[in-house]
Amino acid sequence: MLRSILVPLDGSGFAERALPLAARIGEAAGATLHLVMAYDPTQGIGPFAELGPPSVLLMEELERREAAYLAHAAARVRKEGRVRVKLHHEDGLAGRVIARAARAARADLVVMSTHGRGGLGRLGIGSVADYVVRNLTLPILLVPGGASLPRGLPGRRALLPLDLSAQSVEVLGPLQELARLRQESRVVLLHVIVPVAAITLPTLPYPMAVNGTITELRWTQARERLARIQAAVRRRGLAASTRLVAGPRAAATILDVLHRGSYDLVAMTTHGYGGLRRLLLGSVAGKVIRNARKPVLVVRPAAPGQRRGSRRGEAGRPAKK
Numbered sequence: 001m002l003r004s005i006l007v008p009l010d011g012s013g014f015a016e017r018a019l020p021l022a023a024r025i026g027e028a029a030g031a032t033l034h035l036v037m038a039y040d041p042t043q044g045i046g047p048f049a050e051l052g053p054p055s056v057l058l059m060e061e062l063e064r065r066e067a068a069y070l071a072h073a074a075a076r077v078r079k080e081g082r083v084r085v086k087l088h089h090e091d092g093l094a095g096r097v098i099a100r101a102a103r104a105a106r107a108d109l110v111v112m113s114t115h116g117r118g119g120l121g122r123l124g125i126g127s128v129a130d131y132v133v134r135n136l137t138l139p140i141l142l143v144p145g146g147a148s149l150p151r152g153l154p155g156r157r158a159l160l161p162l163d164l165s166a167q168s169v170e171v172l173g174p175l176q177e178l179a180r181l182r183q184e185s186r187v188v189l190l191h192v193i194v195p196v197a198a199i200t201l202p203t204l205p206y207p208m209a210v211n212g213t214i215t216e217l218r219w220t221q222a223r224e225r226l227a228r229i230q231a232a233v234r235r236r237g238l239a240a241s242t243r244l245v246a247g248p249r250a251a252a253t254i255l256d257v258l259h260r261g262s263y264d265l266v267a268m269t270t271h272g273y274g275g276l277r278r279l280l281l282g283s284v285a286g287k288v289i290r291n292a293r294k295p296v297l298v299v300r301p302a303a304p305g306q307r308r309g310s311r312r313g314e315a316g317r318p319a320k321k
Contacts, residue, residue, distance in 0.1 A: 095131030
């Protein structure tokens, strides 16, 4: 059940885009909404940081303004709907503050906005949403900038891309929790077959021909696997259908299906790769997150022995009072 929902804010209207959607989910679920904001005075100093550390008076003023902003945001949420709201205003970098607050609040879901930056832009600028996805095993509902948001609750018609691995279906649990809040919800199970190319001799390196035998075998296996997953989803009480398509690149094909169809949500499992490994290998879920124009529900499965929502190697710190 959804009892605790965390919404990170940074004082911008962009971050607040996630707030109405989170409030609607919280009201329908009877959950407590936790608004969290990181207090990091160096973020407000910017190019003047080299002049020296900020004064105590400046730090206190920044903290006061942020606390007032959080209180105002909470008042707006309470005015618009019947939802309990709690505030978290803590010292530290945003990503780590969100992770600590999620554990302290025993959050069942994080709802947050994302800029959707990719490539070198993300590498140089960094992304709070990227940190949260890679370091939390909680379900995270990402609201991309410029996304088409549902007027009511998300999940009326959800797209669930699968690579047919056991991990890829782990997002079904969080998706089912959202579906329970609606009277009618349908899940479309999508698998993309990327054709396998074979080099034809003796005219190396061209032409590249598609290996028809392997492709046909993969289609047969995918149909059977999708049918089994569909049966399991229906046993959970969800209406489900399947869709099998071919495309040269999995992420691009998923995005094409998402944007051409009447879906209001895409749900995916991510491996949560970081650093050079992600940069070199890429990530289908990461590419979908960065380019989707609709909300994205994503979950990173916990490693063996890792508690839900935790991050290995990170010590918690007490909240700021």
